[in-house]
Amino acid sequence: MSAETETQYNPQYGIRRTIFSDEYDFLTKIESVCVQEDGLHFAVRTWKDRTAKVCVTFLTPSVFRFVMVPELTSQSHRQAVLESASASESESKNAKLVETQHCFVYETEQLSLHFEKDYWEMSVYQNGKLLTKEQAFDTNVDNRWKQLPTGFQVDASGKSISTFEQFVLFSDEMFWGFGEKFTHFNKRGQRIECWQKDALSTNSEDSYKGHPYFTSSRGYSILLNTFTRSSFDMGASSWISYQIGSNDPVLDYIFLAEESKDYKKLLQQYLQLTGQIPMIPQWAFGFWMSKCSYMSRKEIEDVVDKAEQLGVGIDVIHIDGWQKPNMAGLWEWDTERFPDPEGMIRELNKKNIHLSLWNYPYLQENSPEYKALAERGFFIKNKEGQPALFKSTADSEYLSACFDFTNPEFLEWYGERIKKIVRMGVSVIKTDFSEAVPKDVVFYNGMNGYEGHNLLTYLYAKNIYGWMKEICEKRGELPLLWGRSGYAGSHTIPAAWAGDSSSDKATHSAILQAGLGMAMSGVSFWGYDLGGFYHTGYTGNEERPDAEDYLSSVQMGLWMPLSRAHGKTPREPWQYGDLALERVKKWINFRHRLAPYLYHTACQSHLFGIPMLRPLVMEYPKDPMAKMQNLSYMLGDSLLISPAFDREEYDLYLPEGQWRNIESKEVYEGGSFVHVETKSFANGGTSLLVFQKEGTSIPLLAQKEVMHVPATAWKREDLDFMTFTTTDITERIYVPGECGKVEFIQVEAKKNA
Template sequence: MRFTDGRWLMRPGVRPAYPAQVLDAEETTGGLVIHAPSRRITRRGDLLDGPALTVTLGAPLPGVISVRVTHFARPEPGPDFAIEQADPSADAGRLTRAEDGTLLFASGELTARISAPGEAWALDFLADGRRLTGSGAHAMAALETDSGHYLREQLDLGVGHFVYGLGERFGPLVRNGQNVEMWNADGGTGSEQAYKNVPFFLTNAGYGVFVNHPGRVDYEVASEAVSRTQFSVAGHSLEYFLIHGPSPREILARYTALTGRPALPPAWSFGLWLTTSFTTNYDEETVSGIIEEMARRELPLSVFHFDSFWMREHQWCDFQWDTRIFPDPAGMLARLKATGLHISVWINPYIAQRSPLFAEGAAAGYLLKRADGTVWQTDLWQPGMGIVDFTNPAARDWFAGKLDALLEMGVDCFKTDFGERIPTDVVYFDGSDPERMHNYYTHLYNQTVFEVLRKRRGDGEALVFARSATAGSQQFPVHWGGDCEATFESMAESLRGGLSLGMSGFGFWSHDIGGFEGTPSPALFKRWIAFGLLSSHSRLHGSRSYRVPWLFDEESVDVLRYFTGLKAQLMPYLYAAADQAVHSGVPLMRAMVLEFPDDPACAHLDRQYLLGDDLLVAPVFTEDGEVSYYVPAGTWTHVLTGERVQGPGWVREQHGFQSLPLLARPGSVIAVGSETQRPDYDYADGVTLRIFELPDGANVTTRIVAADGTTAAVFTTTREGHTVTVEASDAPAHWKIQLSGVEHASADGATVTQDRLGLIAEPTGRVVAFQLEGESES
């Protein structure tokens, strides 16, 4: 929301009050309370009248400082984000005073510096001896307007400082110059609206900011004030957390420590998902025929998803199979699961009036109500539908019970669609504020579903496939990008959305391969397959047409088989990266700037990404296969061909449909599995360690994470001069080593062969030592 009219004036009807100076400061347990009048105090008469702001500093975690700005002290209605608080013994919340009276409030290595009492207002954040950002003159404000009362903060942006995140946004990755509203909406992937609004951004300047407000937050990022990031909320209080890194990865680690980290998705969920699509005609014979044809063509399938019409029309949701087309649902699920498939079904939190559950939920008070006590209803989406009130514990149990019956039948997970179209003219069971609940509703919805899965299936097996989200919802993976179109442009905007969501603390993300709306051309479908199978999770899904490859062309079958097999082989590497996301908050799919914040060429890159620590992926967004991408410093290696690419610099290449730029980072050791037909297997047995351009002095630890989340094996790879040594702890019975690009080497403790990608060694014990020949060898 904009309040100013250029540099000097305010917009009509806007009356601002800025903190002018520090009147006094009071230290509390782990905090600091500052009183800041909106005028300079030069005589006693200036102490009369207001307004004045109360600024409270806290230290929820080391390296994080909270700032709460209050005008009128009024109770804040719920809901509230769940925020992790520091142990009282942690290195946080220390107050000191400089000789000139300046107040210094420290949390770990981060310090808030506040001007001395009597001096002009200034709030600066410092770390490692430098100023990160700050709130100076006419930045923080209480604003009385003709439409209501607001609180605003503006933080300085330095030259070359960029802002990222704020949820899954489909425009340019860098937020500078944009107005962004935190308001979940069902707007597709081609507009300024977003399904997943997250009031958190990070910068390349060593800090991130989380606004602790679940409702509407308006951002003006280097737009209204072009050298500041502005955020504002309606009401009389605003709280934000300044989070130090200094690296983007460390910022994400601290932010997700505050708001929650994802559970580890089950290994089977990383395989290929295939759906009925949305409005296609299908029955059990259609489903069985598709699955049988996939098997006949040797196309590995992990999950089959039944979309909306598994239930009868105009009855979504009643959680009952439409027996006109699925006469024996329990038997059908048993037959499908006997083939090794996992089953997903579509749900949403809306209850159509025709559903038997509508009357049941209305009578029990489980649906959202209007102020007059009647059930809130609409015809948008389902005739006469109501919405489940997840603030009512009994309603949550009721909803979960319906899902539990499906799990008992054999369903494994749920696609939790919708959750964005939540009205504000309603009354919640627990008295929550409807405006604050609009975005937060999806958190309660997905949490309810996730918890019933965890209770029934156990830790490590719970999984949703969610469209809407807010801060903290990363705890309930997986999320997908929503309704994209079958175009190359929409494929690119989907990637931008996924990278932005990753910069907002979400570890796992997917998208509809081929696009949801419309039917892709064979070329687009094949290019999207490559992108989709090198994403966190991979789903073939559409709206009005099936996404089985033989309906496009025979080459699509080959492309799908190839990339599904490739992802299965990469599972030892990918599952370790997934485990890293669980423990550090760093996403599986990463914008380049997240990994290379000091490389200015990476600041705006949004058509390529890192998959885990060490694989660079550049999807092809053209029919003819031409692709341009950037390679950071060092010698990178094409994983599929073994060709080397020297960075830093831009590369232009031509790729066929069974190829794309997939490059290994110099100095990396990538674990490749022995299985091409399924994602869940013993990752240690038969694993190959592919070693790329290991520099002298390197020491690389490679952990193999088993499908149950435990450690299956650990390998340590070192290089000293011309000697490369690989040592395994708890060595598997069968494992291999490949030195990429190496043609000549002897090995102690292994038999050596050669293929087009490099030297291959099969160890006879736990330790292998290679003697490289020639200075040019890796």
């Protein structure tokens, strides 16, 4: 009996149709297939009777690359992508092609890809079980495609201008990652855009460092392999499909699978393809003090002296406004306000304090250097060939131009200026801005704004980090960057912070969502502005946050991988009263004592690709309740952190095993919920709870009062251990070695109550 059924409702035409206009096209039927050394090649017919080339290459037995090139793609772009695909380190020589009655099967010992003959549809099987497949039939009642299958958009000439891929959305499927997005950790039901923005806050989908990479709860990940603007409809438009796409005329993505649904192992595969997480210096795990901005050497010295007098340990101090306003971006000290900067750095170093400096990739048009640099072609240009001018912020008084990080001559000039500053002894460079370049621009390398916008944010940080590394390695030191923007691959350029956050307690939960997304995207060294960068008062003007919001933000921030206080108004703890000073001093001291554990956890990132900040689902992938947790997190293997945020009471989920509150010492049985009622700081409360996992031993500095993270390596005799175990255990603890090298000690912990 025919599958086509006569109907009284309306005629059924028996052809593929869409609810979209004709500028869209999609794959429909395989015309030919052949196996080549670099993988499986298809010629595929499309709905509008065009053709597209599809190449599928296995990079490992569990990872493949999918490339679709529509027929009218520019020859240069087409050739570059196909050459890139064929140059991929390939396992395809070990894959085999089998033809059945209905499909072509291309497989390794781990994955089996099925391609339907009668209509285009790829299904991915893992060990004989369906992992996922393309969604070819998300239609409406009139049999019209309301979500388009794998395809592309064309211009008036039929040339591809964007591409997209569509997968089935399973009923219980969840998604994590996408870099830093200030929305719910599970991105199912959301629309995500990877187009870096000066987000101006940290509580929406707008963000500074979206990554076109995500992980599914079904045990696979996808990296959309492009720098162009990309978008992800993760079930916002349909409950049965999700779509990924970009403004790239070629569809290029990498699919990674992990049969045990171990999300750490899945992330490790991604990092093997995109780069290892570098180690950072041990002092970075201390407390950073900053403001927007300290405006003179005297102000810096006053803050350092006050902190020393009050017993507040500072490891890094940061200066935003170290240049003259119309010279910002040129890497020249304003020596009127900061006389003898090298002497200042030496004095800070004597106190075990490292200096961080702000950077700006733009130059104001009123700068005395602007005209000469424009003539040298150092700025990104508009279509008329002149520097593209724009406002770097909404309230900017002057227009600015952005340096062109694709211009080799500019890079040579710029690199020498940065290396000169680093040679002075500067330890951190803060790469601020870079997201405001207009779309209608042209880069030195020929890219337009859509192609170069996200790439710029990556190159900006990558080049500066490389120049720092060159100088630091000669001193036997590790470089460190503090970046606001970035892209997929930015895990290789540590570190990052979450941009311009509000002091409001409710915003802290949005910041955590972003941190969890960054962790699932491979970024380990991350933090945010402790105290909040801004606080809008009832008059609509900038005001200091109240002590409760300030303390809530600072406490959670001191249980993050990196901890920097920063704001438009002062964020020093003595500015918020005696209670705040007392609490923050206590927390900073414990953070300093915790440095061996933080360093050990950082080494796990560097050596094994496991981020410091971890969603519960990463540690407990088999626990269905762990997948649902987005308001608590793990810091390393042993500590579970539960912030209160703006909640007066809540139910906290503790995974399997036993957990001990590190302050009260009360022990809880896991696999269940604990009801938590909170109190204000003024009433003796706290903004978060910290629990230690049973069977762990946390290394601490034995000294009870610690003002700084030690500059030298620590040994076994320098450590105490916070142990919670009912059995004897032996653990490998990573410790600093010479010249940034990682060493380890074996620690035996005896069972205790």
